[in-house]
Amino acid sequence: MKMTGAEIFVKALEDLGVDIVFGYPGGAVLNIYDALFQNTKVRHLLVRHEQGGVHMADGYARASGKTGVCLVTSGPGATNTVTGIATAYMDSIPIVVFTGQVPTLMIGNDAFQEADIVGITRPCTKHNYLIKQTNDMARIIKEAFYIASTGRPGPVLVDIPKDVLTGTAEYHLPKEVKLRGYHPTYEGHQKQVENAIRMLLEKERPVLYTGGGVILSGASSLLKEFAHILGIPVTTTLMGLGGFPGTDPLSLGMLGMHGTYRANMAISHSDVILGVGARFDDRVTGKIDEFAPGAKIIHVDIDPTSIQKNVPVDIPIVGDLKDVLKKMIKLVKGTKEAANYRKTIAPWRDQIEKWKSTHPLAYKQGKGRIKPQFVVEQIYAITKGDAIITTEVGQNQMFAAQYYLFDRPRTFLSSGGLGTMGYGLPAAIGAQVAMPDKLVVDIAGDGSIQMNIQELATAVQYRLPVKVVILNNGSLGMVRQWQELFFQGKLSHTCLPQVPDFVRLAEAYGAAGFRATKSAEVPEVLRKGFAAPGPAVIDIVTDPNEMVYPMVPAGAPLTKMLLV
Amino acid sequence: MRHTISVLVENEFGVLSRVAGLFSGRGFNIESLTVAETLDPTVSRMTIVTSGNDQIVEQILKQLNKLVSVIKVVNLTGTETVDRELVLIKVNAEAETKPEVLRLVDIFRAKIVDVAPRCYTIEMTGDEEKINALVQLLKPIGIREVVRTGRVAIARGM
Numbered sequence: 001m002k003m004t005g006a007e008i009f010v011k012a013l014e015d016l017g018v019d020i021v022f023g024y025p026g027g028a029v030l031n032i033y034d035a036l037f038q039n040t041k042v043r044h045l046l047v048r049h050e051q052g053g054v055h056m057a058d059g060y061a062r063a064s065g066k067t068g069v070c071l072v073t074s075g076p077g078a079t080n081t082v083t084g085i086a087t088a089y090m091d092s093i094p095i096v097v098f099t100g101q102v103p104t105l106m107i108g109n110d111a112f113q114e115a116d117i118v119g120i121t122r123p124c125t126k127h128n129y130l131i132k133q134t135n136d137m138a139r140i141i142k143e144a145f146y147i148a149s150t151g152r153p154g155p156v157l158v159d160i161p162k163d164v165l166t167g168t169a170e171y172h173l174p175k176e177v178k179l180r181g182y183h184p185t186y187e188g189h190q191k192q193v194e195n196a197i198r199m200l201l202e203k204e205r206p207v208l209y210t211g212g213g214v215i216l217s218g219a220s221s222l223l224k225e226f227a228h229i230l231g232i233p234v235t236t237t238l239m240g241l242g243g244f245p246g247t248d249p250l251s252l253g254m255l256g257m258h259g260t261y262r263a264n265m266a267i268s269h270s271d272v273i274l275g276v277g278a279r280f281d282d283r284v285t286g287k288i289d290e291f292a293p294g295a296k297i298i299h300v301d302i303d304p305t306s307i308q309k310n311v312p313v314d315i316p317i318v319g320d321l322k323d324v325l326k327k328m329i330k331l332v333k334g335t336k337e338a339a340n341y342r343k344t345i346a347p348w349r350d351q352i353e354k355w356k357s358t359h360p361l362a363y364k365q366g367k368g369r370i371k372p373q374f375v376v377e378q379i380y381a382i383t384k385g386d387a388i389i390t391t392e393v394g395q396n397q398m399f400a401a402q403y404y405l406f407d408r409p410r411t412f413l414s415s416g417g418l419g420t421m422g423y424g425l426p427a428a429i430g431a432q433v434a435m436p437d438k439l440v441v442d443i444a445g446d447g448s449i450q451m452n453i454q455e456l457a458t459a460v461q462y463r464l465p466v467k468v469v470i471l472n473n474g475s476l477g478m479v480r481q482w483q484e485l486f487f488q489g490k491l492s493h494t495c496l497p498q499v500p501d502f503v504r505l506a507e508a509y510g511a512a513g514f515r516a517t518k519s520a521e522v523p524e525v526l527r528k529g530f531a532a533p534g535p536a537v538i539d540i541v542t543d544p545n546e547m548v549y550p551m552v553p554a555g556a557p558l559t560k561m562l563l564v
Numbered sequence: 565m566r567h568t569i570s571v572l573v574e575n576e577f578g579v580l581s582r583v584a585g586l587f588s589g590r591g592f593n594i595e596s597l598t599v600a601e602t603l604d605p606t607v608s609r610m611t612i613v614t615s616g617n618d619q620i621v622e623q624i625l626k627q628l629n630k631l632v633s634v635i636k637v638v639n640l641t642g643t644e645t646v647d648r649e650l651v652l653i654k655v656n657a658e659a660e661t662k663p664e665v666l667r668l669v670d671i672f673r674a675k676i677v678d679v680a681p682r683c684y685t686i687e688m689t690g691d692e693e694k695i696n697a698l699v700q701l702l703k704p705i706g707i708r709e710v711v712r713t714g715r716v717a718i719a720r721g722m
Contacts, residue, residue: 118578119578119581122581122582123585123589126632127632130577130578147632179632180635181573181574181632181633181635304629304630305623305626305627305630308619308622308623309623312619
């Protein structure tokens with residue numbers, strides 16, 4: 001039986017098990033919206049801006065591990081998704097974005113609401129498609145989900161011209177995907193794994209350096225097991241938070257520009273680094289020539305391009321972390337060597353303990369203004385570390401990363417690679433859709449929150465009880481911090497004297513609003529906000545002069561940290 | 565160091581821009597690039613000449629492999645290959661210079677493929693050095709235009 005392209009689209013999503021689409025309608029996708037009308041299998045959530053829609057799909061994917069889906073119209077609808085797509089690309093998040101397109105015959109004619117979105121998004125998608133005939137629709141949708149979710153995950157965009165939606169074809173969703181140019185490597189090379197373990201056991205100052213790949217691969221429990229068999233300290237990147245328990249005695253916390261003193265000292269003084277699912281990016285390494293000068297590097301990643309990109313690697317292993325860690329565990333579990341090794345490196349762990357006790361993360365909450373660190377610690381205490389935390393970008397993000405200890409994967413959702421302000425609120429909404437029973441908190445700043453605040457309306461409409469805690473310092477805190485430290489305190493355009501009254505703004509959207517201006521009020525106000533039945537905005541007026549420490553200035557080696 | 569990379573790609577729209585975009589987006593060099601269909605009409609071959617240190621070339625090969633539309637990547641550098649380039653040269657041919665042009669065409673086993681009252685168009689294939697040599701020798705006579713295809717290469721034997 002022949003079906004229209006729009007019907008095939010909806011049927012394919014149903015058959016692929018898509019339960020939610022974050023979307024915004026428009027002329028080019030009217031036929032899809034008609035086919036979606038009153039569909040009970042595929043829910044549709046009407047967002048307020050396409051960028052928000054992509055971040056929601058992204059937050060949904062990060063919280064659930066499933067592929068997020070976004071649907072928008074052509075032209076401006078499509079171009080509005082670009083920041084969201086680039087965000088997902090940098091953090092390897094599996095999403096599929098469907099864009100409407102003008103009819104095939106009008107493509108290239110500068111038609112109304114036409115944009116070459118396939119051309120625009122080529123550098124920021126894992127792959128993208130323009131569907132040319134209705135006949136290809138089901139196959140391409142199947143391929144898009146397959147590419148997005150396998151190997152190193154990432155966003156895939158599918159552009160669908162209007163006539164392809166109105167045309168007809170037989171529905172046939174292929175069972176398997178055959179792509180001759182796409183074969184991710186899942187199995188790590190056994191010999192290389194053996195070489196890696198041999199190198200590791202010869203050394204005395206090892207560090208496990210772990211990234212977002214641990215979470216994407218679902219390798220958290222294997223990582224924990226492996227680290228404990230050999231007693232190796234573990235540091236995580238921003239993206240890796242939650243991949244190894246923050247409260248574990250072996251945890252060094254985050255490393256890099258705003259990493260802990262012990263993590264940065266440990267990595268800099270190590271003699272071997274086992275990197276798993278992390279990519280040695282500049283915020284982690286500091287000055288690249290002086291990064292871990294005495295260390296041999298073993299690097300495990302599913303994406304060969306990540307290896308040897310920024311630092312020379314002694315033993316590269318391409319493969320899925322789950323497979324490689326299983327192989328590593330098999331080689332050392334229950335062995336005498338492992339027991340000896342734990343003893344051998346005990347002095348190294350003692351050294352790290354010393355670094356920890358001499359330079360812990362620290363701030364002073366006196367009687368004066370509220371410190372943002374205090375707020376994050378209170379959120380941690382009240383939620384018992386069990387919330388899903390999203391962040392915006394800047395100081396709010398770094399304070400959240402430093403002071404909330406993440407014990408489980410998929411509980412810290414933040415734009416790490418691209419650093420997208422405006423990510424946190426829509427990502428929280430997406431996460432809440434995926435995890436309806438969890439408390440989802442967006443730790444925001446007064447600058448970032450204004451970049452996608454319109455999504456409060458989405459949260460209210462669908463009764464998604466996300467909580468937005470604004471660390472309101474009346475400025476663009478992180479940029480201001482750089483100006484204070486490196487631009488002689490000239491605060492060029494980083495003060496926000498005209499910030500809306502967030503309590504009244506929340507109420508105007510139909511959400512609840514709360515405010516704290518004194519530190520004593522913070523726990524109570526947070527509790528009230530979290531207990532409110534629907535979405536809530538909790539505006540906390542914080543000390544504008546507070547800075548994020550430690551800090552490694554850009555281009556400096558990791559050991560040259562500015563401390564409090 | 566210069567490298568010649570042979571890339572098999574899906575013969576579909578947009579592939580060239582994916583490959584070219586990869587080079588420009590990551591700051592890699594393209595010295596020359598040729599594309600044409602292979603025996604299998606669903607597959608095209610690109611021959612790319614690029615340059616960079618070992619680490620950059622390793623990245624180029626890996627990044628090319630990562631593209632979903634790329635089927636196979638071979639670095640021909642360091643293997644036994646035959647490589648050729650085709651050039652068309654439009655050169656002045658006045659009464660007094662014609663014999664010299666004809667002599668050079670003969671020596672280089674080139675061909676004259678178009679004759680106009682005051683100029684010849686020469687066609688020649690060869691490796692890069694041979695083409696450069698001919699161009700250098702013709703320069704004093706007055707070259708009006710040079711069109712080169714860029715290098716194509718194939719592994720020897722097997």
